[in-house]
Structure formats: structure tokens, C-alpha cells
Amino acid sequence: MSELLSIILTIMTAATPLLLAATGELVTERSGVLNLGVEGMMAVGAVSAFAVAFTTGNPYLGIVAAAAAGAALSIVFAILTLGMAANQVATGLALTLLGLGLSALMGEGFVGQPGVKLERIHIPGLSDIPLIGPVVFGQDVLVYFSFILAGATAYVLFRTRLGLTIRAVGDNHTSAHALGFGVNRVRLLCVMFGGACAGLGGGYLSLAYTPLWIENMVAGRGWIALALVVFASWMPWRVVVGAYLFGTVSILGFALQSKQLGIPPQLLNSLPYLVTILALVVISAGRTFNRSNTPACLGQSFVPDR
Amino acid sequence: MLLRLEKRPEVSRAMRVLSPVIAIALTVITGAIIFALLGQPPLEALYVYFLDPLKWFWTQNPDDFWPLEQLCIKAAPLAMIGAGLSVCYLANIWNIGAEGQLTAGAILGGAIPVFFPQWQSPLTLITMLVLGMVGGMALAAIPAFIKNKFNASEILTSLMLVYVAQLVLDWLVRGPWRDPDGHNFPQTVPFTDWQALPQLGDSSIHLGVILAVIACLALALMMAKALKGYELRVLGAAPRAGRFAGFSRSGAVWFCFLLSGALAGLAGICEVMSTVGQLQPAISPGYGFTAIIVAFLGRLNPIGALVAALALALTYLGGEGAQVALGISDKIARVFQGILLFYILACDTLIFYRLRVAVGATA
Numbered sequence: 001m002s003e004l005l006s007i008i009l010t011i012m013t014a015a016t017p018l019l020l021a022a023t024g025e026l027v028t029e030r031s032g033v034l035n036l037g038v039e040g041m042m043a044v045g046a047v048s049a050f051a052v053a054f055t056t057g058n059p060y061l062g063i064v065a066a067a068a069a070g071a072a073l074s075i076v077f078a079i080l081t082l083g084m085a086a087n088q089v090a091t092g093l094a095l096t097l098l099g100l101g102l103s104a105l106m107g108e109g110f111v112g113q114p115g116v117k118l119e120r121i122h123i124p125g126l127s128d129i130p131l132i133g134p135v136v137f138g139q140d141v142l143v144y145f146s147f148i149l150a151g152a153t154a155y156v157l158f159r160t161r162l163g164l165t166i167r168a169v170g171d172n173h174t175s176a177h178a179l180g181f182g183v184n185r186v187r188l189l190c191v192m193f194g195g196a197c198a199g200l201g202g203g204y205l206s207l208a209y210t211p212l213w214i215e216n217m218v219a220g221r222g223w224i225a226l227a228l229v230v231f232a233s234w235m236p237w238r239v240v241v242g243a244y245l246f247g248t249v250s251i252l253g254f255a256l257q258s259k260q261l262g263i264p265p266q267l268l269n270s271l272p273y274l275v276t277i278l279a280l281v282v283i284s285a286g287r288t289f290n291r292s293n294t295p296a297c298l299g300q301s302f303v304p305d306r
Numbered sequence: 307m308l309l310r311l312e313k314r315p316e317v318s319r320a321m322r323v324l325s326p327v328i329a330i331a332l333t334v335i336t337g338a339i340i341f342a343l344l345g346q347p348p349l350e351a352l353y354v355y356f357l358d359p360l361k362w363f364w365t366q367n368p369d370d371f372w373p374l375e376q377l378c379i380k381a382a383p384l385a386m387i388g389a390g391l392s393v394c395y396l397a398n399i400w401n402i403g404a405e406g407q408l409t410a411g412a413i414l415g416g417a418i419p420v421f422f423p424q425w426q427s428p429l430t431l432i433t434m435l436v437l438g439m440v441g442g443m444a445l446a447a448i449p450a451f452i453k454n455k456f457n458a459s460e461i462l463t464s465l466m467l468v469y470v471a472q473l474v475l476d477w478l479v480r481g482p483w484r485d486p487d488g489h490n491f492p493q494t495v496p497f498t499d500w501q502a503l504p505q506l507g508d509s510s511i512h513l514g515v516i517l518a519v520i521a522c523l524a525l526a527l528m529m530a531k532a533l534k535g536y537e538l539r540v541l542g543a544a545p546r547a548g549r550f551a552g553f554s555r556s557g558a559v560w561f562c563f564l565l566s567g568a569l570a571g572l573a574g575i576c577e578v579m580s581t582v583g584q585l586q587p588a589i590s591p592g593y594g595f596t597a598i599i600v601a602f603l604g605r606l607n608p609i610g611a612l613v614a615a616l617a618l619a620l621t622y623l624g625g626e627g628a629q630v631a632l633g634i635s636d637k638i639a640r641v642f643q644g645i646l647l648f649y650i651l652a653c654d655t656l657i658f659y660r661l662r663v664a665v666g667a668t669a
Binding site for chain 1: 311313395400402448452456457458459461462463465466467469470473474476477480481595596598599602635637638639640641642643644645647648651652654655659
């Protein structure tokens with residue numbers, strides 16, 4: 001029982017950063033912008049969260065710092081891709097390289113320092129129910145927030161006027177412009193939203209997943225989040241499913257390791273990456289399921305001519 | 307918005323030449339600001355970072371020549387990989403997993419000294435280099451196959467394989483391939499004699515530097531004179547026109563991935579046969595990723611990549627120098643590299659667009 005509980009709890013901690021970052025990127029891509037800088041924004045989010053939580057002793061300020069840092073970095077991306085119509089793929093790569101470099105430089109003084117852990121909340125009575133209590137009522141705030149975020153994203157994208165605008169801008173920026181929407185203004189907000197979410201995902205890593213700062217601690221999760229958006233065919237609820245699936249796979253490695261089966265840990269650690277490739281193959285092979293949802297203007301710059 | 311883009315009636319030739327220069331100048335200015343923020347005297351720090359390694363040019367002091375050799379050695383892998391990537395990116399094919407292909411090349415080529423430590427002949431050298439290229443090609447073939455067969459994004463698949471290749475290398479050097487006489491360090495037997503690259507005279511310049519120059523020249527020739535180069539450029543700039551001309555998109559994907567994979571693999575095996583000297587968990591300071599910047603700074607031209615590789619090698623060397631002389635973390639090199647790529651991309655916009663200051667209300 002306690003083993004099952006600990007497995008479920010670890011899966012949730014592994015899935016939450018992916019869910020946060022992928023939901024943000026989903027909104028960005030729905031507006032027609034492909035931001036490949038998720039990995040870099042997560043890294044800067046992680047180090048900012050750690051630094052602020054470490055100096056103030058308050059993990060909640062760390063969360064705010066992570067979101068702010070992610071959004072700030074995404075503005076740099078927005079200036080180039082929206083303001084200067086630069087190639088989105090190349091700029092996204094630049095953002096990742098810059099983010100990883102910045103995080104390494106900023107985090108230099110924090111290596112080996114004890115982190116401030118984002119505590120799980122405890123509701124007397126409710127949290128003490130066997131199994132269900134800790135899973136449903138005993139998580140930390142970011143776990144709850146990640147679900148609220150996914151739900152709110154689904155609602156806003158498909159049930160509100162704002163969501164319709166975002167999707168219109170992503171599917172046909174020329175028509176959206178002709179209708180009077182500020183294409184690049186909508187996109188800027190979506191890019192910043194994606195940046196803040198990626199920052200939060202990174203912050204979760206250094207506050208809850210492993211309350212430490214280690215260089216390269218994001219370890220490709222930003223890229224997995226990007227793959228998740230494709231895997232989820234740009235539908236928010238499918239991101240939740242995908243994130244938990246990937247969380248399970250990455251925990252599988254640890255679980256098997258503790259069983260002493262003699263499988264080298266490095267090969268188990270490479271599982272999430274191999275599964276990502278496999279998932280991309282499966283989802284891309286099933287065309288009909290996928291293609292219809294791809295934002296039609298994904299990756300294309302919009303320069304209004306007048 | 308204060309600034310507005312306006313399409314130029316004609317592509318600006320001046321900007322085409324100037325944009326990398328402006329980008330480097332802006333990076334240096336930003337560098338001064340960052341040094342000031344870190345509490346260093348900006349001008350002195352810039353001197354140590356960017357000019358100290360080049361001191362020989364004005365001192366002619368033989369002692370100062372060594373950094374120049376180091377510059378060439380660091381530029382070699384960057385130029386090799388960067389030239390391959392520029393061909394890819396020009397064809398609009400996004401191989402960003404060069405770091406993994408570098409690792410795969412080092413692993414496959416490095417298998418020779420691990421399994422045949424006694425084999426010493428010129429053929430050893432050639433076999434290792436060829437296997438290095440095969441290793442890089444093998445890893446690069448996976449995203450190419452997946453792209454052509456299932457149309458899955460090559461960006462994500464090639465990148466995922468970087469982590470896989472590095473984990474495999476880590477496992478090999480800690481496990482089955484570990485040197486039994488290596489005091490339990492995670493490394494293979496040292497590569498000696500014909501298992502290492504020969505050096506030029508008594509300098510530290512090795513065969514890899516020459517191979518890098520040859521690779522860049524050959525690719526430049528291919529892109530300028532051969533039909534294949536034309537085909538790739540058409541497919542990148544106008545995929546529809548390429549289809550009508552009968553150029554195969556999937557053929558181009560295979561060609562670009564195998565070519566850039568082979569060069570990345572060659573860079574990997576050259577590194578472990580020279581600077582590193584054996585297989586160990588970390589064999590590259592991110593050459594495969596920095597080469598992306600090399601490709602763009604070189605204007606997606608293999609000769610340009612050769613020049614750009616020297617510029618980026620300077621950021622590595624300067625980072626090391628600044629760490630010794632000023633006590634700044636050498637991590638700052640990666641920040642500069644990232645900033646440089648941003649400025650290159652921003653300046654490239656100015657080739658096609660003019661920036662206009664919009665005063666008053668925007669329509």
C-alpha cells in the first residue's frame with residue numbers, strides 16, 4: 001500500500017512540470033507561434049525559483065519568480081519573432097542555448113546549497129484518509145494549479161471569445177488581421193503565457209521535484225513538453241493524459257532500478273527520451289487524428305503590410 | 307509599437323555582408339554591460355576575453371602563439387559540424403542533434419582501441435575515422451527515417467537522441483568499456499600512437515584541423531557548383547518549385563542527415579583521438595549545439611562556417627582565459643554564444659526589411 005502510494009506520488013511530481021510547460025506551449029502554438037525555447041525558459045525558471053526561495057526562505061516567492069523569469073525570457077523571443085519576423089525555429093533554439101547558459105551562470109553560486117522545499121499541504125482529517133487522502137488532498141499547490149491551468153486553458157480556448165481569437169490568429173493570421181484583431185499583440189500575450197508556464201514547470205523542478213540546483217537539471221523536459229503538445233494534438237485535456245503517461249515512464253526507470261534487475265541505470269534513464277520518439281512516431285503515423293488540429297499558421301511570421 | 311518593419315523592394319546586399327559584423331559588435335557591447343553587472347571593469351574584461359588569445363598578431367612573441375593553435379583546435383569540430391548543419395538548414399531540414407551524432411561517432415570509432423588495444427598501424431587511424439563517420443551517420447539516420455516514413459518532426463527526434471547517445475556513452479565508460487588499469491575512473495584505455503591523430507610538425511595542430519578545412523571547402527564547392535547543392539537550395543527556399551523540378555524531398559532529408567551526421571561523427575572521433583585522448587563521460591563542451599550558432603553566423607555557407615567557427619572558438623578560449631585572469635565563471639561563454647545567435651537572427655531580418663520608427667498612432 002505504502003509502496004503504491006509513493007509510486008503514485010512520484011508519478012505526479014514527475015508529471016507536473018511537464019503538464020505546466022506543455023500547457024503553456026500549447027497556448028503559444030495555438031496562436032501560431034512555435035517556441036522551441038521551452039527547455040531554456042524552464043532552466044531559467046528553475047534557477048530563479050531556487051535563488052529566490054533560497055534567499056527569502058519562501059518557496060511561494062520562488063514560484064512567482066519562476067513565472068516572471070520565464071515570461072521575461074519569452075519576451076526576448078517575442079521581440080525577434082513577432083517584432084522582427086525572425087525564423088521561429090532558429091530563434092527558439094537561440095532561446096534554449098541562451099537560457100541554458102544564463103541558468104548555469106546564475107546558478108553557479110547555488111550549486112550544493114540546500115534548497116527550500118515546496119511543502120505538500122495538509123488538511124487534517126481529509127489528508128489522513130488512506131491512499132486517497134495524500135493523493136487528492138495532500139499535494140503541493142503547483143500540482144493543483146497544473147490541473148486548474150489545464151482546465152482553464154481548455155475552457156478559454158474552446159468556450160470563450162478570447163479563445164476563438166487565439167485560434168483564429170493561429171489558423172489564419174491574414175483573415176484575423178483583416179477582421180481587426182492585432183495578430184502580433186495576441187501572439188505576444190500567448191508567448192508570454194507560454195513563457196510563464198515553462199518557468200513554473202522549471203520552478204517545480206527546483207522547488208518540489210528535487211529541491212536543489214544542479215546544472216542541466218531540466219534534462220530535456222522542455223523538449224519532452226514540446227513533443228507532448230504534438231502528442232496531444234493541441235488539445236489541453238490530452239496534454240494531461242500525455243504528461244501523466246510520460247511521468248509514469250520516467251518513474252518506471254527508478255522503480256525498476258530499485259528492483260536490482262541488473263539493468264544499467266543509464267539505459268533506464270534513457271527510457272523517457274526513447275518513449276518520446278516512439279510517441280511522436282505513433283502520433284504522426286495516425287494522420288487523421290493529428291493533422292486537423294495543427295494550427296495552420298504554426299511557425300509563420302506575420303508582418304502586416306499596409 | 308514604436309518600430310515597424312517595412313519590406314525592402316530589393317534584398318539589401320550591404321546588410322547581407324554587414325549583418326554578421328553588426329551582430330558581433332552588438333554582442334561585444336552587450337558583453338561589456340554583462341561584465342559591468344558582474345562587477346568587472348568592462349574594457350579590461352573585454353580585452354582579456356576577446357583579445358588576449360589573439361595577442362600573437364601584434365606581439366609576434368612565440369610564447370603567445372600557443373593560444374592561436376588552441377583556437378584552431380577548438381574551431382575544428384565547430385567548423386566540421388557547422389558546415390554540415392548549414393547545408394541542412396539551407397534545405398530547411400532541422401538537424402539539431404549534432405551533439406548526439408558527435409557522441410555516437412566517438413563511441414563507434416573509440417571501440418577500436420577498446421577491443422583491439424594492441425592494433426597499431428596507419429590502418430587503425432583510418433578505420434577509426436571511418437567508423438566515427440559511420441557512427442554519426444547511423445544515429446542521424448534514425449530521425450531521417452522517422453521524418454520520411456512517419457513525417458514526425460526531425461527537430462524533436464534528433465534532439466532526443468542526444469540524451470540517449472550521452473547516456474549510452476556514460477554506461478559504456480562506467481561499465482563494460484572501463485579501463486581495468488584506470489584506478490576505477492570512468493574512462494576507457496588511453497588512445498596511443500596510431501589510435502591518436504598525428505600532429506603537424508611540433509605544433510599541437512592535428513589532422514582534425516586539416517580535415518575540417520577540407521570538409522568546409524568540399525561542401526562549399528558542392529553547394530556552389532554541384533547539382534545537389536542547387537537542388538538543396540531550391541528545396542529549402544521554394545519546396546513547391548523543387549517538387550515541380552522533380553527534386554526528391556525525402557532524398558534531401560536522407561542526404562542532409564547522413565552528411566551532417568557523418569561530419570558530426572568525424573568531429574567526435576577527432577576530439578577523442580586528440581584533445582580528450584580516450585572515451586569518458588564528457589567528451590565535448592557542447593560543440594554540437596554551438597555549431598548551430600556557427601552555421602547561422604556563417605550565413606549558412608560552409609566557408610562562412612569556417613570563419614564563424616574561429617569566432618566561436620574564441621568565445622570558448624576567452625571564457626577559459628577570463629576564468630583564470632578575472633575569476634569569472636567560464637559559463638559566461640555560453641551566455642555570449644546565445645546572445646550572439648539572437649543578434650545574428652535579428653540582423654538577418656534587416657536584409658529583407660527596413661526598420662521604420664512609427665511616430666504617433668499605429669494603424
